[in-house]
Amino acid sequence: MSLDTELVLDWFAETARDLPWRRPECTAWGVLVSEIMLQQTPVARVEPIWREWLERWPVPSAMAAASQGEVVRAWGKLGYPRRALRLHAAAAVIEAEHDDVVPSDVDTLLGLPGIGAYTARAVAAFAYGQKVPVVDTNVRRVVARAVHGAADAGPPSTTRDLADVDALLPEEGAAVYSAALMELGALICTARAPKCADCPVFGECAWQIAGRPAYAGPVKVAQKFAGTDRQVRGLLLDVLRGTSEAVPKAKLDVVWSDAGQRDKCLHSLLVDGLVEQTAGGLFALPGEHR
DNA sequence: GATCCGTGGTC
């Protein structure tokens, strides 16, 4: 089974969103920044921040010269702020070891902090035009439906997923094809209510042909948020993001009533390097009050 | 492989 390359590419050419990191003038660094920001964060929230970042830090060495705190603050509320720290660290490695040029080799990219199986191949494909399988949640869902006839993708398995998608890639235009599969999953073959009537591969979709069977895989466990450490860490960090001053612990204590959980979360933020304690015992974003 | 890690929009 395969997905008709022409149908997918033609649809993409007509329908694709004009996102700044897809423009020909966008650098590999711009692509890398976009891929990190887009991990688990929707396009609409990423775009304005991405524009700020590329203007402020147009090359890796520019970001490496900034403090960690500046980067965490500029990350704003994109979520999962450890990504900002890891991107900052990756920028330093790229400056020091790669002549300020984002590597094009997948294995080299995989060695950089914050870059995993998806991001490494996304950069290789979208920034350097390489024919490598780019597998994100969208692609997994599109392939599950159109190729395997399942309502949704089962649990991820990097090895299997990569081989799966690799078999679909055309010899020419593989990178654009990968972008097209992602766009198809983002705009048409969506998780909740897929717009099958608008789908370019409706006629060859294995899921349609099979009569749209219900999802048969293992039940996915929903992640909670309210009351978790994730929420508390977010609240604590938001206090520090909102001020340029180092603050006493009392300023942090007001965000959560459970002192045990609060302290545990503050400690974990310190361990992660997202928060620093000054010589005077105050708390601040890292690198701004030493 | 399961769990943890933010945040806000949607139906």
Place this chain on the structure above:
DNA sequence: TGACCAAGGAT
């Protein structure tokens, strides 16, 4: 309205 979802990675 609350559960689900969004271009994952690290451990």
